[in-house]
Structures are given as C-alpha cells and as structure tokens.
Amino acid sequence: MRGVSKRFGATQALDAVDLDVQQGEVHALLGENGSGKSTLMRVLAGAIPPDEGEMVLDGQPYRPRNPIDARRAGIAMIHQELSLCPDLSVAENVLLGLEDASQGVIRKGRTRQRAQEALARLGYPDLDVDLPVRRLPIAVRQIVEIARSVALGSKVVVLDEPTSSLTQEDAARLFSVVEVLRREGHAIVYISHFLDEIKRIGDRLTVLRDGRSVATRAVTETDADEMVSLMVGRRIDTMYPRSSRTPGEEILRIEGLQGEKRPTRASLSLHRGEVLGIAGLNGSGRTELLRVIFGLDAIRSGRVRVGHHEGAAKPARRWEEGLGLLSEDRKAEGLALGMTIADNLTLTALDRLGRHGTVSPGRQLATGQEWVSRLAVRCQGPTQAVGELSGGNQQKVALARLLFHGVDVLLLDEPTRGIDVGSKEQIYGLIDQAALEGKAVLMVSSYLPELLGVCDRIAVMHKGVLGEAVRVEETDSERIIREATGA
C-alpha cells in the first residue's frame, strides 16, 4: 500500500499511509484508538475505496470494488465480530460460498474432508466438523474462520485484535496457528494493542498516528518504550480548561464490582467537584463499568453506593438518585433521532413539565429554547429533529439532558467521540463548569490527551480490572498506555 489517503467529511482519516507486508511475515500494525488502523484495513478489504494512493498485491495492481473482490484476490479479514453462520456446521462454514458439490448437491464426505484438512493444518485435527458453529466457544470459532481463509488459499490474512476476547491459553493456541500461517508463506497483518504479543509473534511493525504511518521497524530492533513513544508522540493542547477546585463529600462509591462479563473487578470513590477519568483499551470493560453502575447491565457481585442509596437499581431509579449516563453510542442509544431537541432534552424529567401526568407543550418548548441558547446548539429551533443536527450539536443536546435533569453524578462515555473541535472545547467547558458547581463526573475516554487535560484523577482499566485512580499530576500518557496494554 502506497500513499493511501482517505477523508471523511472534515477529518483526514488516512494521510499518505505506506504499508508493506511480505510473504511469510507477521507484520504488526500499531496505533492508538482512532489512529487510522481500522480505516486502513477497511480500504485493504475493499469495504471503502481510498481517495488517493495505490495498492499492489503480488506485483499486480490491486483495486477491490467490494469485499467479495478482495476475498477473491486473496485478502482474508478476521474481525472481532466473526463472519460465520452460527446455524451451519463447521465444515459448511469453512466452504461457504465455494461448496464442493455436483449438480447442486453437496458432497458431504468431500466437504468434511476438506474442512478437516484445513483445520488439521492449523493444528486442530480433532475438531468435530459436523458441529454447528453456534455450539463452539469464541476461541474455536476464530480458528474456524481462519480455516476458511486457509481453504480459500488466501495470500494475506488480517487479524484485527484477535486476542482481545480470549483467555491466555486460547491466545497461546492462536499464536501457534499464526505461526503455521507464517510457515506456509501467508502474509499476516496483525493488529493488537498488546505490546508483549507483538514482541512474541511479530517480525516487523508499522506504527500509525493521526492517520499517518510514522515508522516501520523490525520487532527485534525496537522495544516497548520506543513503541509507546511512537504511538503517543504528541503534545497536549491548551484547549482543556481546568479550574482549581476542591473535592467535596463522597457521592459515588463502588467496591469490588463485577458484571456478568466485564468488569471483573472495579472499585472507586468519586467526590463532588471532581472529574475522574477512566482510560483503557476498547473492550477492556470501561463502558460496561458505567453500564453496570447505571443499572443497564446486571451486577454479579460487589457494591454500589450513590449518595445515601445503597445497592443495585434500574436506570429509572438511578435518575431519581441523581445519576445520569451519556452513552457512547449517541445514534443508537443516546438520543431518539427522530424526536425533537425539546423532546430529547426533557425525556427523563417530563413530570416537571405539567401536572397529573400531562406534558405542557409550552413549557417543554420554553425549556428547549433555554438550553439551546445556553449551550449554543446550532439548530433551527428546539422543535427540530435531533437527527438533523451535526454530531457535535447532537452531543450537546445529549449532555444538556443530564444538566437539565440536574444530576449530581455525570457518567460520560466517550463524550467527544466523532465531534468537531469547537464542540469538543465547549463540552470540556461544560464538564469543568459542572465540577465547579459541585457535581461529580466519571468520564470514559479513549483519547488520552483529553483525559489528561480534563480530569483530576485517572484510573486505568485493563482486561476488566480497574486500577488505582492516580492524581493527574502524578501520571503521564506513557505510564497510562503501559498500564492499559499490560506492558
């Protein structure tokens, strides 16, 4: 891949990226969240066309028009969300789309045999190929998907964070599968945040940062320190306001909290007038922590105390206790896109807008107007549908809901994801303002400079375990990345 660029609206997702992967090589692709890794791989897989740049596969120009083109050309993508049909058997999944058949009737014996061969090559000769994939644990499903790319004769296999949902033993088995692929001469692109994994199985690595390829190194010639500094490599801007504030009484306390899947262990104490940040990799359990606290996901064990209220509660009760959640998924969960700004804003506190279960349209409108001007939401008026606003303005409405409700604790999940710089600055201002007024903020973000700029303390989540919250002056991005990646 040479000089590949891609622009989405105002954001330059990829800026002249170079990537060169050889046969029989495990090439690691590193970068922080949002550095452009996924975009680059979507270009490679034919899911999106590049604006500029060219790709060459086996000496031939390679221009996939869609994912099927890419597959035929020999590019196999193994995503975290696997593309298997759970109701088909292992063998059928391996040969899906290239069935071994005569006159449309499947040759069952040959199908099983070919699937078994592919699996045997990967070191799984005993896997029952008649079993529906639905019955397999996630780690084995991944192997089935890799077996499919082997059966296809893929030249390039892309593994996108393959170990993020695996146990240690399963990850070790996966590494030996990757080793087989390398010996057989496949070119492997390996995306991972875990630096120790890269040291263990990678041959070379390329680091992406802010949509550019900043360096390519042989793994033996680099170390964790260099990898981290290549990934971070930027200065903290001056866009983060942080007034001097003193923490007040404790308002949220969790002890040994464990959810159904994640988090596995989390304790923290949040005080009024404080902003506490939670850093960590995607999938480490940060979002789940907020969801468990808010009652959206079940608590398996551990304690939650909000003010004087002890114990688990449903979201409706949490709102009454003065807790509000801003979802990371603004479009699907955070806002009702078809409803108006005023409706979205007042959804949690409709009972204040009228008597005996009625809602006064006048008061709703007035409230909408008030908050639209307070937060400078760019819109035609409070009756405009939220879906018609820009991402930044949508996010302001979502945040305004918490402020209008008058919550004491704001749980913010990626509050600035995918929004423009101007709106970001405003949201930082609102967070600071809320803390000054004695509210408490618990904020999850994948963007480290933002956490370092806004928070008073930062705790790091790693594989479901929440670390100790550290004062922001006593930590830095390298230390946080180390803790988040387990390096």
Next chain:
Amino acid sequence: MTAGEAPTTEESGLVRRIAKRASLFNLAGLFIAWALVFAFFTWQIGLSFGGRANVETLFRQTTIVGLASLGATFIIVSGGIDLSVGSVVAFVTVVIARVVQAGHSPWVALAAGVAAGALAGLLNGVLITRLKVGAFIVTLGTLGLFRGIATGLANEQKIDAPETWLNEILATLGKSERWRLLPYGVWFTLGLAFLMSWILRRTVFGRHVVAVGSNEHAARLCGVPIDRVKLLVYVIGGITVGLAGLMQFSRLTVGDPTVARGLELDVIAAVVIGGASLSGGQGSIAGTLLGALLLSTIRSGASQMGLPNWVQDIVTGAIIVLSVTLDRFRTRQS
C-alpha cells in the same frame, strides 16, 4: 461451555453428541407432545377419536396448512416471513374454479393454480429483493393485494365449478380405497416434504438458505448470491401455497375469494412450533409438519369435545407461546 474448554477434549464428548442430535431431540419432544395431546383426546372422547377414520380426517385437515408451511419453512429459515399466504390460497381457488368452469381439463386448472401461486411468490420476492423493503411490510401489502385480485376475479361471489377428479384428491376414502390408507393429497404432501427436507439439508441452495438466515452479512462476504436465494425462496413458498390452494379447492369444490382468512398465522405458528426461529437460520421441515399436525389435532379434538371456538383459540394461543418459550429455555441450557 466456557471459552476455556475447547470441545475437542474428551470430557465434552457427551455434550457434543447431544448437541449434534439436538434437532432430533427437538423432533422427539414434539412427537411426544403430539402423542400426549392425541392420547388425552382419545381418553376424553373415546376410541372414535383414536380410530382409523378420524386419524385419516386429521391428516386431511392438516394438509392445507401443512403444504403452505413447507414453503413457509424455507422462507422463515432464510430470515423472511410471508403474511400473504391466506390471500394467495383464496386467489388460487378462484383461478382454478375459473379454469375448470371454462371447460378446460383438470390438469390445466391444476397447472394454472400452481402457476398463480408461483407468480404471487415471485411478486413477493421481487418486491422484497428489488425495493429492499422488509418482507413483513411487503407481504402485509400483498395480503391485501391478492385478496383484492381474488375478489375481483370472482366478481365478489363464490364460483361454482363442475365436479372433476380434482375434488377427490383430498376426499374421504371409500371402503374399496382403504388400502391406500390416506388420500392421494396427503401422500403427495408427505412426499414433497421429504424432497424439500432433503433440499434444505443436502443441496448448496438449501445450505445457502440457512446461511442467509443465519448471518446474511457473512453469507454475502462469502459470495452467496443473497438476492437470488431470497427470490427463489419466495417462489418456492408461492408454489407450495399454490398447492395448498389446490387442496382447498378440492375440499370446497368452489372458488371462494373469502376463504382461508388468517391461514398465514396458522402457518407461521406451525413453523415456529416446529422449532424455527423468526430471526432465521433455524427450523426443519419435519418439525413444521409435526407443528401443523399438533395444531390441527388440538383444534379437531377440542371441537369434538364440544368446546366452543373461543376455548380452542385460547388453547392454541397458549400452545404457541409455551412451545417457543420451552425452545428458548432449551437453547439457553445448551
């Protein structure tokens, strides 16, 4: 099974064998359920219920829903739905009656009826794949459309047609015909069920139907021709509904544009009781037929016991919810 224990180990051998036979267990469960219901009514009503004549009647009564459910199983396994079944059956009876009335041979009428069903299915399939509108909405629309066409074609009245051998396909067997055990129409349905079950399990097309319903995204990525599979599934559905219409005509000897209202709900119920999931990917022809048989046994038994229609409705409704709940519970266990 947790992520840690791979199913390649010895301990999970038993779990594996059970899991592999899960569909068989499901069928056995359904059969036992049917046997219990059958035994209950025989106990309540007496041997007249369990006797040969009544069993024959049960099968005859199951045939119309059963035939329509065969195609519906393909549709539901592919992740789709067809709400127009009842209307298409009415449309087909009218077409057949018109053709017979015009003096054509019964064979021509039969072919015309099946072709009418296939065309209706083709229209459903084309609308769904070309317009990219959900199957629920499209077939909700064609439910009205085909009923309207049927009524118009029949000039808003029943169409009497002269008696032909078409009316004997599903007729009660006379004394001299008992060696056949069941009417031709029932045998035909069973034969077709075997064929379609084989297609679903053993052909590339059949597995593609399951793949599309199981994970459309993955199927597309693997080069499965999604739209062609869906189109074909609705045409097959239309053909079996056409055959169901033929059976309906055979029983009534008239083309009736008002017949089979709500049949689609019985059909969906039979498929779902038979172990299919409305989100696609799961379901079997044998299960569907057992589901249809279970429903008609309950209906027939309840009416022979003299229970009013509203009791039958309540029992049928409860059975549907219960069977699906049991199924969810069972899949969660494994």
